[in-house]
Structures are given as C-alpha cells and as structure tokens.
Amino acid sequence: MNRRDFLLAAFGTAISTAAVPTWAFASPASALGFHLTDVTNAAGLQFLHNSGAYGGKLLPETLGSGCAFLDYDGDGWQDILLLNGMDWPGHKRQRCTLRLYRNNRNGTFTDVTRIAGLDIELYGMGVAVGDYNNDGFPDIFITCVGQSRLFRNTGKGTFVDATHSSGLFGRQGFSTSALWFDYDRDGLLDLFVCNYVRWSPEHDVFCSLDGSHKS
Numbered sequence: 001m002n003r004r005d006f007l008l009a010a011f012g013t014a015i016s017t018a019a020v021p022t023w024a025f026a027s028p029a030s031a032l033g034f035h036l037t038d039v040t041n042a043a044g045l046q047f048l049h050n051s052g053a054y055g056g057k058l059l060p061e062t063l064g065s066g067c068a069f070l071d072y073d074g075d076g077w078q079d080i081l082l083l084n085g086m087d088w089p090g091h092k093r094q095r096c097t098l099r100l101y102r103n104n105r106n107g108t109f110t111d112v113t114r115i116a117g118l119d120i121e122l123y124g125m126g127v128a129v130g131d132y133n134n135d136g137f138p139d140i141f142i143t144c145v146g147q148s149r150l151f152r153n154t155g156k157g158t159f160v161d162a163t164h165s166s167g168l169f170g171r172q173g174f175s176t177s178a179l180w181f182d183y184d185r186d187g188l189l190d191l192f193v194c195n196y197v198r199w200s201p202e203h204d205v206f207c208s209l210d211g212s213h214k215s
C-alpha cells in the first residue's frame with residue numbers, strides 16, 4: 001500500500017467510525033431562524049481572486065486571501081475590502097489588484113479601488129483594520145508574501161502607502177495575519193504580525209501523493 005492509498009484508507013476508516021451527531025443532518029435551514037441569500041452579483045461585487053497558479057503548485061497558492069468590512073469613508077455604512085494575489089514573477093499573464101467597494105447605502109457597492117489609491121498589485125494574505133493615528137478614519141495593514149504594506153486613510157476617500165514612513169519597510173516574509181491592539185495601554189494602537197514559514201519559490205518544498213508528481 002503506497003502512502004496515498006494508506007491515507008485514503010485511514011481517512012475512510014476515520015469517517016466511518018466517527019460519531020456524527022444526528023443534528024448535523026437533521027436541521028433544515030428554516031429551523032435555524034435565518035436564511036442566507038447569495039447577493040454577490042446583485043450587490044455589484046465583481047471579483048475573482050488570482051492565486052497566480054501556473055502549474056508550479058507553490059505553497060502560498062493554497063492559502064487564499066483575506067477580506068474586511070470597514071467604513072473607510074465614515075458615512076456609517078460598511079464598505080468591503082477584498083485582497084488579491086498576483087501572478088508570480090516570470091509567469092505574468094494579467095494585472096490583478098486588491099479591491100475596495102464603497103457601500104452605496106442601497107444594497108449595492110461601487111468599485112472605488114483606483115479612486116482610493118489602492119490600485120496596487122501585491123500578494124495579499126490577510127488584513128488588519130485599525131485607526132493607528134487616531135484621526136477617526138480606519139487604516140489598513142495588509143500582510144503579504146514579501147513586503148507587507150500599511151495604508152493610511154487620509155479621511156478624504158483615499159489611502160496613502162505609509163509602509164516606509166512608518167518604519168515597516170524591509171521586513172520581508174511570509175506574513176499571514178495581523179492584529180492592531182494597544183498592548184501598553186498608551187492610547188495608540190500597536191501592531192502584531194504573524195509570520196507563517198520561511199519560504200521562497202526557489203525553496204518550495206516538494207510534496208507528492210504518488211511519489212513522483214508534485215501535489
């Protein structure tokens with residue numbers, strides 16, 4: 001039995017012997033007290049994530065990208081930020097950026113990415129929203145494969161890249177998530193960044209189910 005067959009057999013056994021609660025299959029949606037409807041298209045959210053996959057099967061492609069609800073313009077209505085990946089160097093096919101959608105207050109959203117100054121390519125992983133300069137407008141920190149980025153909200157519907165001026169430039173890594181919190185309680189948000197593993201395309205670990213092809 002090769003490794004693939006072993007894993008499939010072990011997984012099947014685990015499923016068949018696991019105690020699956022009956023409620024997992026017995027509750028109709030109406031019994032939950034709410035119902036979710038897919039309004040993505042109706043809301044005007046036209047977005048397709050690009051992992052950059054070209055066949056090399058690189059580790060970051062498996063993680064996807066984060067998103068955030070934030071009221072970036074302070075009108076009391078939640079706006080949407082969707083992160084994106086990008087094509088890998090040497091495999092450029094298209095230009096992909098993160099996207100910011102402004103809430104139109106009627107169930108629809110408008111793509112304001114370019115107007116807001118966020119028409120930027122990066123290999124985004126996660127996003128942490130916080131008003132780090134206490135001006136009343138939420139700022140954005142995006143964790144990336146490579147250089148993570150800090151964008152300061154100008155309060156005028158735009159963002160400026162504050163990665164250099166904040167001292168965060170040069171800290172390259174494979175950062176996945178982050179958190180704004182005031183750890184020393186001085187009234188100013190501090191930043192906690194989580195890094196995943198030491199990685200580069202050249203050192204991507206070869207993993208295989210059949211022993212010959214990369215999985």
Ligand SMILES: [Ca+2]
Nearest residue numbers: 071075077079
């Ligand atoms: Ca808003």
Ligand SMILES: [Ca+2]
Nearest residue numbers: 131133135137
């Ligand atoms: Ca701010």
